[in-house]
Amino acid sequence: MSVPTFADQPTILSRVLAARELPTVLAIALLGVVIAIGNPSFLSTYNLQLLGKEVGVLGIMAIGEMAVIITGGIDLSAGAVVALTSVLAALGLQAGLPIGLVVLGVVAVCIAIGAVHSFFINTVGLAPFIITLGSMSIWRGVVLVMTQGYPVKITNPGFLMIGQGDLLGVPVQFILLVVIAVIAAVILIATPLGRYAYMIGNNAVATRLSGVPVSRVTMFTYILAAVLFGLGGLVYAARLGQGMPGIGNGLELAVIAAAVIGGTSITGGSGTVWGTVIGAVLISLIMNALNMLRISYFWQDFVTGLVIVMAVLFDILNRKRRASQ
Amino acid sequence: MSHGNKVESLPIAERKVTGPSSWSRLLHRREMTVAYAIIALCIVNQLFNRNFATLFNFQVMLRQIAIFGLISLGEMIVIITAGIDLSIGAVLALVGVVEAMFVSRAGWPPLLALSAGLAAAVLIGIYHGVAVSKWAVPPFMITLGSLSIWRGLATGVTRSYPILINDEVLRWFGQGILLGIPVPLIILAVVVVVVSYLLNSTRLGRNIYAVGGNIEAARLSGIPVARVLIAAYTLASFLVGIAGVILAGRMAQGLPSVAGGYELNAIAAAIIGGTSFFGGVGTVPGVLLGSAFMVVIDNSLILMHVSPYWYPLVVGSVIVLAVTIDVVSTKRRRRAEELMGV
Numbered sequence: 193m194s195v196p197t198f199a200d201q202p203t204i205l206s207r208v209l210a211a212r213e214l215p216t217v218l219a220i221a222l223l224g225v226v227i228a229i230g231n232p233s234f235l236s237t238y239n240l241q242l243l244g245k246e247v248g249v250l251g252i253m254a255i256g257e258m259a260v261i262i263t264g265g266i267d268l269s270a271g272a273v274v275a276l277t278s279v280l281a282a283l284g285l286q287a288g289l290p291i292g293l294v295v296l297g298v299v300a301v302c303i304a305i306g307a308v309h310s311f312f313i314n315t316v317g318l319a320p321f322i323i324t325l326g327s328m329s330i331w332r333g334v335v336l337v338m339t340q341g342y343p344v345k346i347t348n349p350g351f352l353m354i355g356q357g358d359l360l361g362v363p364v365q366f367i368l369l370v371v372i373a374v375i376a377a378v379i380l381i382a383t384p385l386g387r388y389a390y391m392i393g394n395n396a397v398a399t400r401l402s403g404v405p406v407s408r409v410t411m412f413t414y415i416l417a418a419v420l421f422g423l424g425g426l427v428y429a430a431r432l433g434q435g436m437p438g439i440g441n442g443l444e445l446a447v448i449a450a451a452v453i454g455g456t457s458i459t460g461g462s463g464t465v466w467g468t469v470i471g472a473v474l475i476s477l478i479m480n481a482l483n484m485l486r487i488s489y490f491w492q493d494f495v496t497g498l499v500i501v502m503a504v505l506f507d508i509l510n511r512k513r514r515a516s517q
Numbered sequence: 518m519s520h521g522n523k524v525e526s527l528p529i530a531e532r533k534v535t536g537p538s539s540w541s542r543l544l545h546r547r548e549m550t551v552a553y554a555i556i557a558l559c560i561v562n563q564l565f566n567r568n569f570a571t572l573f574n575f576q577v578m579l580r581q582i583a584i585f586g587l588i589s590l591g592e593m594i595v596i597i598t599a600g601i602d603l604s605i606g607a608v609l610a611l612v613g614v615v616e617a618m619f620v621s622r623a624g625w626p627p628l629l630a631l632s633a634g635l636a637a638a639v640l641i642g643i644y645h646g647v648a649v650s651k652w653a654v655p656p657f658m659i660t661l662g663s664l665s666i667w668r669g670l671a672t673g674v675t676r677s678y679p680i681l682i683n684d685e686v687l688r689w690f691g692q693g694i695l696l697g698i699p700v701p702l703i704i705l706a707v708v709v710v711v712v713s714y715l716l717n718s719t720r721l722g723r724n725i726y727a728v729g730g731n732i733e734a735a736r737l738s739g740i741p742v743a744r745v746l747i748a749a750y751t752l753a754s755f756l757v758g759i760a761g762v763i764l765a766g767r768m769a770q771g772l773p774s775v776a777g778g779y780e781l782n783a784i785a786a787a788i789i790g791g792t793s794f795f796g797g798v799g800t801v802p803g804v805l806l807g808s809a810f811m812v813v814i815d816n817s818l819i820l821m822h823v824s825p826y827w828y829p830l831v832v833g834s835v836i837v838l839a840v841t842i843d844v845v846s847t848k849r850r851r852r853a854e855e856l857m858g859v
Contacts, residue, residue, distance in 0.1 A: 312841070321601070322836070322840050323837060323840075325603075325781070325784075325836070326781075326840070329781050329832050329833030330830055330833035330834055330837070333827060333832075337830060442665060445664075458655060490672045490673045491669060493669030494673050495669065496665050497663065497664070497668075500661075500665070508652060
């Protein structure tokens with residue numbers, strides 16, 4: 193478990209061959225072939241765009257989750273924050289607020305949520321999973337109380353573009369993912385903040401003793417996660433044309449799964465943006481396969497659960513093997 | 518709610534919760550704060566709603582407390598080992614579905630179908646225990662995966678439809694009355710006695726507390742840590758399985774969507790009842806009071822005609838509040854111990 197630096201990635205070729213993402217990429221290719229054989233419309237423009245949308249929104253959120261997991265934390269509030277922000281955006285738009293203000297408002301709410309998580313974890317000393325679990329329940333409740341369970345319609349065409357528009361055939365949310373991925377990768381690889389995040393995940397105590405502002409770094413990751421979940425909520429709201437209080441149930445699992453499949457260690461200290469995006473592709477592809485191969489929607493939770501457990505076990509056993517070498 | 522101070526002021530020797538006399542210490546401990554809170558809640562309820570203190574409503578609450586009590590005791594056992602089980606709602610639903618499928622679709626005899634449901638719960642518990650102890654998977658991770666897998670399995674095999682249970686025997690476990698007492702309550706009473714005995718008077722019980730208190734020390738002193746953890750997770754799942762049998766009997770169906778979020782209830786009840794998230798601390802009577810507290814809250818929201826949508830908000834807040842109190846008071850106590858040179 194070492195901090196990735198430029199030195200660890202000498203050439204593209206050696207990186208590809210040694211990459212732990214390789215099995216995931218192969219799995220994606222294999223699954224793609226299987227689905228395409230089972231259902232030729234898999235390769236239709238419509239389905240590929242659908243896939244691109246799914247990868248876009250899942251990837252954006254998974255990058256946030258990855259940042260938290262790298263520092264050795266976890267955020268279970270993804271699904272609830274998505275529901276909250278999608279409803280807030282819809283209510284804001286219904287009230288006639290301009291799009292820019294709605295987006296800013298949602299981001300501000302998410303910054304507050306992330307800061308609260310970080311306060312309870314860093315200052316009070318709660319385990320990350322328990323405060324974000326409580327948070328999940330609280331925000332889910334807030335959304336239901338606000339809407340009484342009813343969806344809130346969105347008619348603003350400009351806003352709907354975020355989830356339904358495309359640029360030369362590429363869905364807007366996929367472009368959004370690319371932009372966010374580049375920014376996140378630069379932060380993680382090329383700034384002290386990124387290096388500190390990996391150091392904290394590897395050994396929080398030693399990192400603190402060496403003078404790194406640990407709480408500020410982890411606070412940044414929890415805020416980043418909440419904001420990216422919030423962007424996910426905006427995208428979902430725009431895609432569905434409504435703020436839905438029940439949306440995103442269990443989404444936190446898909447998001448964690450994408451990060452872990454992409455090589456983010458669940459115990460912290462490692463993870464790459466690129467790997468996480470690949471993980472998001474695999475998860476989206478599996479969900480797409482359920483549709484394409486006409487496997488009942490009811491099996492979706494079962495498959496997500498299996499995938500995440502296998503990814504975690506693979507990660508942990510792999511790490512053990514390497515440690516013993 | 519300032520249990521923190523009380524715990525701190527106790528002499529250190531008395532703070533061990535593992536002794537057999539935990540019932541007698543009840544009156545002097547933080548559990549009493551919960552009892553007072555319950556009484557206060559009841560009085561407020563009665564002031565606002567005449568339907569609260571009726572025989573019918575108490576029967577409703579007592580049946581509810583059987584299920585909440587069972588899952589909370591299971592959660593407590595796991596939290597004592599410094600673990601967590603997030604799969605409770607899903608396992609509860611799966612057990613009911615398995616039982617219903619075997620009795621109604623496969624035509625198995627009722628008690629065999631019931632055993633199949635319980636066996637499923639036990640296997641899941643063993644799997645959790647093995648994953649946590651042998652493969653070193655964080656408890657929340659493996660049980661979160663389980664939440665999705667077992668809920669998904671229950672939903673997948675039933676295509677999300679409920680499966681009716683027409684069998685008298687199976688319904689008796691949820692609806693029956695024995696000597697004027699609802700059967701679920703009798704089951705809870707038996708479980709309480711057994712679990713109390715197990716935790717307080719057997720080597721396994723002592724080992725469960727020891728592993729949660731300090732896993733390294735437990736390992737060095739020769740305690741078979743892996744086996745203890747597997748036993749704890751299995752026992753917890755088994756209790757959830759019993760709750761699943763009761764709930765399926767009460768509803769006369771295996772419902773794949775039932776008990777969503779019950780793990781949050783169980784965690785809240787366990788922590789309110791004095792179980793510490795740091796592990797090594799937790800008592801049966803405390804957790805029973807914690808479950809009663811959650812049931813009364815649930816009941817008051819219904820009786821006051823508050824939208825059920827408030828419930829997750831309340832449960833989430835209770836968890837955050839209770840865990841914060843636990844963490845702050847434990848930290849303060851540890852600092853005091855350090856000062857005293859313990």
